[in-house]
Amino acid sequence: MSLNPELAKLLNAQINHEMAASYSYLAMAAWFEQTPYSGFANWMYQQSAEETVHALKFYQFLVSRDAAVVLTPLAMPQAEFTSPLDVFATSLRQEETVTQQINDLYDVAERVRDHASKNLLLWFLNEQIEEEKSVRDIMDRLTLAGDDPASLLVLDREAGARKETKESAKN
Template sequence: MKISDEVAAAINTQINNELTSSYLYLAMSAWFETQPYPGFAKWMLKQSEEERMHAMKFFNYLNDRGGVVKLEAIKEPKAKYSKPLEAFQLALESEIKTTKQIHHIYEVADTAKDYETRHFLSWFLQEQVEEEKTASDWVQKLELAGEHVNALFNLDHDANTREDI
């Protein structure tokens, strides 16, 4: 069954949202590269790649369902932060926003009785639980570290061990 115009529009918006998130994390990675935090830079780069992968899942799904992908301009992301905690707080806010955006698509699909899209979104709903928890954990760790240089460097080292996308 061809996807409805309403669901296709919501998915197109989400493709842009995911690419915007990817761009935000890429900008964060670039900022961390200018700081003594190569681990945080790597973590943010991996997160950027993951968000782009999410955009491509939506992109491919829309194509598979006979929809038309409509890419939009991406706004310039914030590029400077006062400290690592500020960047991770923005990352958490971004993940919470993404969860709400996916809920919106689910509601549109539910109204349209588009059971295939609701099923497709199940993976994203579970993924967002993980994304919010991970970002929240980093915020909590950085709050505990405060301005303690050794603690920040240890956290940066931990961030550098991230391998997944």
């Protein structure tokens, strides 16, 4: 079954959204590299790698469905932040936007009765639940820590312990 043209166009757009998220996380990592928070920099770098893997999942899905892959330019990501909490708040807004994009894609896949696309998108919807929770959990802890340097450094050390995911290690 060939891929519905509208859905193919939206899946191509999602490649761009995922790569933009990766680029944004890389900018966040770069901001943290200029602070004492190297652990948060690592967390953001790992997140960037994971978003690239997500883009590649869409890419490979389009290829497997014999649809054209159309790559488009990425916008410049935000690069200035005021605090670690500001960075993670930006991250949460980004993840919520991606969740909405995936929901919209799912609606189209459902409307055009493309069950294979729905299956792919269900994986992403479940992933987004984890993504948003992960960021909210860090934000809650950053809020609790406030401006206490010792608490912030503990959180930074914990964030730095994040390991590469199996998913990002595959690609």
